[in-house]
Amino acid sequence: MSRFDAGRLTRIGTWMQSYLDRDRFAGCSVLIAKGGAEQYFHSCGMRDMAAGLPFERDTVARIYSMTKPVTSVALMMLAERGLFHLDAPVSEFIPAFANMRCLIPDAADISQTEPCAPPTLHQLATHTSGLSYPFNPGLLARAMDGEDLLFKPDQGPLAAMTDRVAALPLAFRPGSRWEYSVGIDVLGRVIEVVSGKTLDQFLTEEILEPLGMHETGFSVPPQAVDRFAALYTPLAGDSFALNAAKTGGDPLRQVDHADKSPFLNASMHSGGGGLVGTIDDYMKFAEMLRTGGQGLLSPKTLAFMMRNHLPGDIASMGPQSFAEQPMEGMGFGIGGAVVLEPGRARSPGSVGDFSWGGMASTFFWIDPVEELSVVFFTQLSPSSSYPARPQLKALVHGALM
Template identity: 70%
Template sequence: MPGFDKDRLNRIAGWMQSYVDDRRFAGASVLVAQGGREAYYHDCGLRDVASGLPWQRDTVARIYSMTKPVTSVALMMLAERGLIHLDAPLSDFIPSFKDMHCLRAGATSIDQTEACETPTLHQLLTHTSGLSYGFNPGVLGKAMAEQQIEFRGTKGTMAEMADRLSVLPLAFAPGTRWEYSVATDILGRVIEVITGKALEQVFIDEIFDPLGMNDTRFKVPAHAHDRFAACYTPLAGSAFSVGKVDKSAETLRELDGSAKSPFLHPQIQSGGGGLVGTIDDYLKFTEMMRTGGAGIIGPKTLAFMMRNHLGGDIASMGPRSFAEQPMEGTGFGLGGAIMLDPGRARAPGSIGDFSWGGMASTAFWIDPVNELSVIFFTQLIPSSSYPARPQLRALIHGALT
């Protein structure tokens, strides 16, 4: 196993500080572990610009879509117990998804549909289900945005939102394309149906308590209110749009403050993007995945999750949606992206890297070849604002000896 050149690794601090000095990020932290030992940690900047509070190691941040691997692990725990199989149709658990329709090829309105199969749990896990997001381009994304079908904040319940979504057609016949979607939110609801528990309670019982992830919850823990970061955007319009939006004159416009955030009192427990937590908590999760399950899930199940489940890379599946990662040279497993070809992905890495990120520019990857867990935390929406993720990959791989 290679080690690190310390001087090269220390370049990360200057790189992070430049983002803070240029007011691109308010604050940030990075944590690198190799072979189970901490190899590097650095933080800089502020967790709350208005109050001047520093970004620290125990800062609680919104991890958004880095929730998806947690939900995927929870679902696969149920598979290990024989409670589900991955080819089961979604309607077995949420009956309103029976008798599905999808948009016809070239559809220009939401009523131009044809009958199709109900997506399976495997198709939801791999974002090939035909579901979408309200910020995605296309007929379905537009309808979701107009009807405010979104699994976040204080808008309705998981069960209500799932049933509202089921009325809309799918963007395409399940299995025929790849589109980033609310599928993992729907899987969170499936977990609730199977277990009879709220999703957070399942996470606490099965993952958080066994791993000691005491600061990771859907609701900011009462003991961590004073450590909760504010979230910012450089955009003048909706920060949750990934299309063309005008930049704001203020590069750190506060979007979600630490004192009045919906994460202080969420109604929906979003399995696709609702968790908050600390960088050390998330390291416990990534290390569990990297080292074989820590006794909470089987190592063979994790190996199955962290392999490519698509026929090729994401690009070969005709994606038309936003994604957190490059689509060329990148496949998709159960809950995260898989590095197939670093050259085609245009990002340094090892074949088999498992990774994903969150809307607020957080990111992680697990490198099984170099025995790495790398986690980056900040709070800026959208994650497409700056090329921080490929830059961090280059810095870390450039430091390996």
């Protein structure tokens, strides 16, 4: 088993500082554990530049799509209880999806549709459902953008939003392609229907509290409001409007203020992107995944989740969407990406690495071969702005000797 070289680990802090020096990140932190023992922590920069507040270990950050693995664990907890099968159509739980239509091939208008089957829970979890995101290219994405279907923290309640999503056609027949989507937000509503609890209640009672993640939730916990970070973007317009992305004069323009953010009192429980929390809290979740469930899930179920559920890699399924990570050499499991071939993914790592990131450039991965868990926090949207993720993987694996 390899070990970390302490001198090489210090390169990570130098790299992080270089992002600050070039005005790429306002502040950031990284936490690395191996075999369950902390190996490295470093933070630098500001969580709020205007207020002069430092980015620290207990800073609360928006983790956006790193919510997806948490919601996916909740889904599988209910599946383990025999409450549904993953091939069940979502219409069994959300009737608005009963009479689905999808765009015809090469459609030129959102009205050009044909009947299709409702997506299954498995297709929703693996981004093969035919749903999309407003920031993707394509007709459905533009229609979603026009209706602002993004499950933002001030857009609750969840039930009404999922019904609005169901009213639009799918971008393609379920199962035929891969496209990053709000599918796991829809699964959040399924969890509510099946469990009889709000998604917030279920995640808190069944996952967050048992793991000791007391500073993670859909709203900033009251005791942590003074530690909540601001959000920045290098874009001139909306930090989520990737189709119209234009760089502005200020590479660190503040777009969500810590003292006015909708995350202070969220009305929407977004299973695809709504959680905020601390780096230590998320490390507890990552270590739960790495070590086999810690009683929340069976190790067999977790191993199933972290296998590739696609016929090949993501790239082989013709994606046209934004994605948080490379598509070549990468498969997709239930709620996260799986490394199939590090060479094709063009980033050092082990076969079987399981990972995902968030729109504010946060990132995590677990490496079952090296018994490694890594969590990176910052607050810059969009996450496609800079190649921080492959650079961090190279730095971490470059320190293993």
